[in-house]
Amino acid sequence: MTEPIPAITLLPASDPIQEGRWLQQNLHQWLDSQFIPEAVNQKIAERAAQIFIRQRMEGENDLGSLVLAIVTEMQAFDFSKSFYGEFAIANAVSDILLESLGIDNKCCGQ
Incomplete structure (x- = not known):
């Protein structure tokens, strides 16, 4: 029988603005770094950070819930000028946070 992936919980935010x-x-x-630098990348990062900050200020510590909030709220963002x-x-936010926690986010020993 397969085991569920355990939840990853961040420590409560002591300074959500600094984290953001x-x-x-x-x-x-x-x-x-993934493609060519684009001006819209700053706006994308800014919007994702705003969502993250608000979620953390509201007491959200579960990484999965944070990722879902970013997916949901970024649907309103205009990605037409972006790759x-x-x-x-x-997913990038998740990877960045996992890396900062020292958690290997590679699957199957890659």
């Missing part, structure tokens, strides 16, 4: 700035900077760098979409952004 850190996330915005790292997400922007990630976006620019990305809401799922790519939410």
Whole structure:
């Protein structure tokens, strides 16, 4: 029988705004490094960080819930000038946070 993947819970936010700035900077760098740097990448990172900050201020600590909130709310973002979409952004946020926690996010020993 397969086991469910355990939830990943962040520590309660001591400074959600600082966390959001850190996330915005790292997400922007990630976006620019994946394809060509685009002006819209700053706006994407800014919007994702705003969602993250609000969620953290509301007491959300579950990584899965944070990712779902980003997917849901980024659906309203205009990605027409970008290579990305809401799922790519939410996955990148997840990867960035997992890496910061020292959690290997690679599957199957890759």
